[in-house]
Amino acid sequence: MNLALSxxxxxFSDIVGQGELVGIFKKxxxxxxxxxxxxxxxxxxxxxxxxxxxxxxxxxDFYEFDGGNFKLEELRKILDHYKESLYKPLIFIDEIHRLxxxxxxxxxxxxxxYRLILIGASTQNPYFALSSGIRSRSMLFEFKALKPQDLEIxxxxxxxxxxxxxxxxxxxxxxxxxxxxxxxxxxxxxLVLDPKHIDLVxxxxxxxxVNTQGVSSKDNHYLLISAMIxxxxxxxxxxxxxxxxxxxxxxxxxDFIARRLVIFASEDIGNADTKALNLALCTLExxxxxxxxxxxxxxxxxxxxxxxxxxxxxxxxxxKEALAYVKNNEALDVPNHLNNHHQERQNYLYPHDFGDWxxxxxxxxxxxxxxxKGLGEEARLLENLKKLKNHKA
Numbered sequence: 001m002n003l004a005l006s007x008x009x010x011x012f013s014d015i016v017g018q019g020e021l022v023g024i025f026k027k028x029x030x031x032x033x034x035x036x037x038x039x040x041x042x043x044x045x046x047x048x049x050x051x052x053x054x055x056x057x058x059x060x061d062f063y064e065f066d067g068g069n070f071k072l073e074e075l076r077k078i079l080d081h082y083k084e085s086l087y088k089p090l091i092f093i094d095e096i097h098r099l100x101x102x103x104x105x106x107x108x109x110x111x112x113x114y115r116l117i118l119i120g121a122s123t124q125n126p127y128f129a130l131s132s133g134i135r136s137r138s139m140l141f142e143f144k145a146l147k148p149q150d151l152e153i154x155x156x157x158x159x160x161x162x163x164x165x166x167x168x169x170x171x172x173x174x175x176x177x178x179x180x181x182x183x184x185x186x187x188x189x190x191l192v193l194d195p196k197h198i199d200l201v202x203x204x205x206x207x208x209x210v211n212t213q214g215v216s217s218k219d220n221h222y223l224l225i226s227a228m229i230x231x232x233x234x235x236x237x238x239x240x241x242x243x244x245x246x247x248x249x250x251x252x253x254x255d256f257i258a259r260r261l262v263i264f265a266s267e268d269i270g271n272a273d274t275k276a277l278n279l280a281l282c283t284l285e286x287x288x289x290x291x292x293x294x295x296x297x298x299x300x301x302x303x304x305x306x307x308x309x310x311x312x313x314x315x316x317x318x319x320k321e322a323l324a325y326v327k328n329n330e331a332l333d334v335p336n337h338l339n340n341h342h343q344e345r346q347n348y349l350y351p352h353d354f355g356d357w358x359x360x361x362x363x364x365x366x367x368x369x370x371x372x373k374g375l376g377e378e379a380r381l382l383e384n385l386k387k388l389k390n391h392k393a
Contacts, residue, residue, distance in 0.1 A: 001162075001188070002188070003158060003184040003185070003187060003188040004181050004184045004185055004188075006161075007154065007157060007158060007184060008049050008052070009046070009049045009050075009052075009053050010053070010056070011053055011056070011057065012025070012026060012053055012057065014053070015046060015049070015050060015053065016046075016146060016150040016151070016153045016154050016180065017045070017046065017144060017146045017147065017150040018045075018046060018050065018143060018144065021050070021141055021143070024141075025050075025054055025057075026057075029054070029057050029058050032058075034054070034058055034060075034117055035138065035139045036111050036117060036118040036119070036137050036138040036139065037118070037119045037120070037138055037139050037140075037141055038096065038119075038120045038121075038122065038126050038130065038134070038135070038138045038139070038140050038141065039051065039119065039120070039121045039122070039141050039143055040121070040122045040123070040124065040125065040126050040140065040141070040142055040143065041123070041142055041143030041144065041145070042123060042143075042145055042179070042251070043123055043179060043181075043251060044146075044179020044180055044181040044182055045143040045144065045145055045146055045179060045180075046143060046146070046180065047094075047121040047143050048064075048092070048094060048121060050143070051090070051092045051119045051121065052092075054090070054119065055090040055092070058090070060088065060089065060090040060117060061087075061089045061090065062089075062090050062092060063078055063089055063090065063091050063092065064092045064094065065091065065092065065093045065094070066093075066094055066095060067093050067094060067095035067096045067097065067098035067099050067120075067122075068095055068098045070093060070098075070099055070103055072103060072106055075091065075106075078091070078116075079110060079115055079116065082115070082116075088114065088115065088116055088117055089116055089117070090116070090117045090119060091116045091117070091118050091119070092119045092120075092121070093118070093119075093120045093121070094121045095121065095122060095123070096120030096121060096122050096129075096130065096134075097122040097123075097124040097126075097129035097130060097255075101131065104130065104131045104133065104134050105131070105133065107134065108133045108134070108137065111134075111137045111138075112137065118138070120134070120138070123253050123256075124253060124255055124256065125256070126140055128259060129255070145179070146179060146180055148175040148176065150180075151174075151175045151180060151183055152171075152175055154180055154183070154184070155171070155174070155175070155183070155187070158184070158187060162191070163196075164191060164195065164196055164197060164198060165196070165197050165198070166197070166198040166199075167197075167198065167199045167200060169200045170198050170199050170200040170202075170203050173200055173203055173204075174186065174187065174198075174203060186203070186206060189206055190202050190203055190206060193205070193206075224243050224246050224247050224250075224252075225243075225247065225257075225260060227239075227243045228240055228243035228244055228247065228260075228303075229260065229264055229268075231243060231307065232264055232268070232303065232306050232307045233264070233268050233311065235307050235308065235311070236307060237303075237304055237307040237308060240303045240304075240306075240307045241300060241303060241304070244257065244299060244300065244303050248292070248296050248299070254287035254288075254291065254292060254295040254296075254299060255284070255287060255288060257287075257299055258280070258283050258284040258286075258287045258288075258298075258299065258302070259284060261280045261283060261284070261299070261302050261303065261306060262277070262280040262281055262283075262284050264280070264306060265277040265279070265280035265306055266315070266316070267313060267316045268311050268312075268313055268316070269306065269309050269310070269311055269312065270312050270313065270314060270315035270316060270378070271312065271314070271315055271376075271377055271378050271381055272309070272310040272311060272312035272314075272373070272375045272376035272377055272378045273309040273310050273376050273377055274377055275305075275309075276305065276306055276309045279301075279302055279305055279306075280302055280306065283298045283299065283301070283302040286298045287299065309376075310375050310376035310377075311375070312372075312373045312375045312376065312378050314370065314371060314372050314373050314378060315370075317371070318369045318370040318371070319369075321369040322369045325367065325369070332363060332364045332365055333364050334364070335361055335362065335363070335364055337349075337360070338362065348360075356388060357388040357389055359389075
């Protein structure tokens with residue numbers, strides 16, 4: 001018996017966890033009004049099962065696609081089938097973040113015209129992974145990691161259908177697994193070893209260890225990310241690698257880690273080492289195309305470089321200061337000589353005609369946001385500015 005399939009929820013009462021979302025969708029269904037939806041959250045928290053239940057409860061035909069192998073031709077055939085019907089299919093796209101930009105754009109018109117009901121599932125933050133067009137047409141719902149008490153409800157259901165006993169220490173160990181699917185698969189093969197009784201010895205034969213604070217713990221998720229970033233900032237290569245390895249081992253998305261590295265490269269290294277941002281961006285693109293386990297190599301290489309690079313947050317602080325000023329002060333008038341629609345535009349001095357720099361006002365008020373630390377390549381950039389203004393370029 002495949003436990004993961006056998007105990008897949010058939011209705012809302014079967015769903016463990018996600019109580020708030022169950023309430024919301026019950027209301028949608030009672031009003032016969034279902035929005036396009038994006039479900040996002042860690043793997044194994046029930047996004048696909050939830051979508052299946054929604055389709056069943058609403059009475060919609062359910063079509064499931066994999067974002068990594070999505071073919072627009074197949075979707076067109078489905079939509080053509082319902083062309084003359086008032087009935088709409090529910091199109092579920094797992095890993096919707098893997099759709100190309102073109103594929104996402106092709107969904108917009110049928111979504112707009114409600115020729116389908118779209119539910120997409122993703123382990124990625126939709127604000128990073130999906131186009132603004134998809135997001136603006138959809139409701140975004142975050143799925144929370146299942147808690148041990150949620151998994152215990154599922155375990156009891158399995159015991160009610162399959163007669164077996166389980167030791168308390170084995171039970172506690174089992175409930176620390178990362179998600180429902182992992183727990184059911186683990187349980188299934190533990191019952192192969194002993195169909196009547198589960199003990200800790202047999203569980204550990206199948207999985208030597210389990211992180212008590214794995215990706216199922218939101219607090220630990222942010223704790224590890226924060227610890228990795230702080231290690232990078234502190235130029236501790238081994239610390240950064242340790243927390244990176246923890247994140248990878250606990251199932252964190254390679255895309256998510258890479259995005260954090262990109263942000264760090266700009267925020268904490270900036271122009272002190274311009275290669276850092278390029279490497280981080282290449283890492284982000286690389287892990288999207290490669291995936292685990294090889295993606296861990298790219299992440300490791302990038303983390304080592306970022307930890308070893310000269311650091312400066314001058315650029316980060318500069319844009320923060322500029323944004324704060326704009327938000328809290330009246331807008332400055334653009335000087336007339338910079339305005340192409342003003343008669344004084346002919347007074348604009350073209351720097352290339354003056355040895356690449358000429359003194360003129362670019363702001364109607366003297367402001368200074370950028371304060372270079374003169375570290376790494378920032379020192380060269382600062383020297384460039386000095387040379388230009390001294391007419392030595």
